[in-house]
Amino acid sequence: MPAAPLRETRIAHIGIAVDSLEAILPFYRDLLGMPEVPLGDSDGARITGLAAGDALVELLQPERADSPIGKFLAKRGPGIHHICFKVDDLDGTLARCLDAGHRLIDQVPRLGAEGKRIAFLHPASTAGVLIELTEY
Amino acid sequence: MPAAPLRETRIAHIGIAVDSLEAILPFYRDLLGMPEVPLGDSDGARITGLAAGDALVELLQPERADSPIGKFLAKRGPGIHHICFKVDDLDGTLARCLDAGHRLIDQVPRLGAEGKRIAFLHPASTAGVLIELTEY
Numbered sequence: 674m675p676a677a678p679l680r681e682t683r684i685a686h687i688g689i690a691v692d693s694l695e696a697i698l699p700f701y702r703d704l705l706g707m708p709e710v711p712l713g714d715s716d717g718a719r720i721t722g723l724a725a726g727d728a729l730v731e732l733l734q735p736e737r738a739d740s741p742i743g744k745f746l747a748k749r750g751p752g753i754h755h756i757c758f759k760v761d762d763l764d765g766t767l768a769r770c771l772d773a774g775h776r777l778i779d780q781v782p783r784l785g786a787e788g789k790r791i792a793f794l795h796p797a798s799t800a801g802v803l804i805e806l807t808e809y
Numbered sequence: 810m811p812a813a814p815l816r817e818t819r820i821a822h823i824g825i826a827v828d829s830l831e832a833i834l835p836f837y838r839d840l841l842g843m844p845e846v847p848l849g850d851s852d853g854a855r856i857t858g859l860a861a862g863d864a865l866v867e868l869l870q871p872e873r874a875d876s877p878i879g880k881f882l883a884k885r886g887p888g889i890h891h892i893c894f895k896v897d898d899l900d901g902t903l904a905r906c907l908d909a910g911h912r913l914i915d916q917v918p919r920l921g922a923e924g925k926r927i928a929f930l931h932p933a934s935t936a937g938v939l940i941e942l943t944e945y
Contacts, residue, residue, distance in 0.1 A: 679842070681842070681843075681844075681860070681861075681862060682841045682842050682843050682861055683861050683862035683864075684820060684823070684861045684862065684864050684866075687820070687823065687892060689936065689938055690937075691936045691937075692936070696936070697935070697936040699909070700906075700909070700911065700935060700936075704902065704905050704906050704909055704911070705818045705894060705896065705902065706815070706817070706818050706896075706897075707817075707818050708817075724817070725817075725818055725819050725820045725894065726817060726819035726820065726862075726863070726864075727862070728819075728820050728862075728864065750937055751936045751937035751938075752932070752936075752937035752938055753889045753892070753937075753938055756823060756889070758841060758861065760841065760842075761842075766840065766841065769840050770836075770840050773835070773836070773840055775836065775840070796888070799833070799836060800825065800827045800828070800832070800833040800836075800887045800888075801826075801827075801886055801887035801888035801889075802825055802887075802888055802889055
């Protein structure tokens with residue numbers, strides 16, 4: 674059986690660290706007109722999604738100061754926290770990144786929000802950008 | 810004649826400030842498999858685009874230290890600089906943002922790269938995120 678063609682890498686979501694979901698939600702939802710998408714909590718953060726085509730803007734408000742987003746806010750203030758790309762072959766992509774000398778936060782994929790397989794790359798080897806990879 | 814239906818707000822591109830296009834390009838192009846899109850210079854930066862579905866990742870390398878990207882790099886180091894959303898009605902969206910008390914960097918749209926009408930919102934009123942708006 675021939676292999677299925679690879680699907681292109683796309684933006685899955687942009688994660689934005691915020692002090693208050695309630696304060697910024699009207700900007701994205703009402704002024705930019707992005708539909709709100711219910712999302713659960715993850716990694717100690719409350720998440721509100723906003724649809725932008727087939728990608729999401731994810732607003733991340735920490736529930737605890739010692740959560741990853743809580744620490745980010747304390748250090749850098751509110752702003753863009755990470756970009757998540759969906760790729761066709763997560764394991765193969767991670768192996769290629771490791772071979773090329775990139776630093777992985779997750780050596781093997783773990784389960785993220787909604788049971789999806791995800792892995793983070795360290796921003797030190799991606800020009801300062803925290804990158805999450807997930808699978809189609 | 811009835812009004813045309815509004816098109817949804819989508820991510821046009823994510824702008825990333827980098828010290829060296831050459832150093833990071835292989836990561837996006839070869840490891841993540843994103844096709845390179847030729848883009849010109851803009852605002853004192855060399856830009857390389859990478860296709861992610863119908864959005865772009867734009868890598869921005871300053872040509873001068875006193876350019877907007879040069880100043881950003883000096884102050885914050887490499888990382889995500891801005892998100893650009895394409896909206897259906899740029900003038901109407903800007904008017905709504907102004908009415909709601911948001912701070913605009915561009916009071917009226919100006920011409921950006923490739924002759925598109927664009928306007929930036931100030932991050933002080935968008936939870937720390939520099940947001941560019943452009944039109945379909």
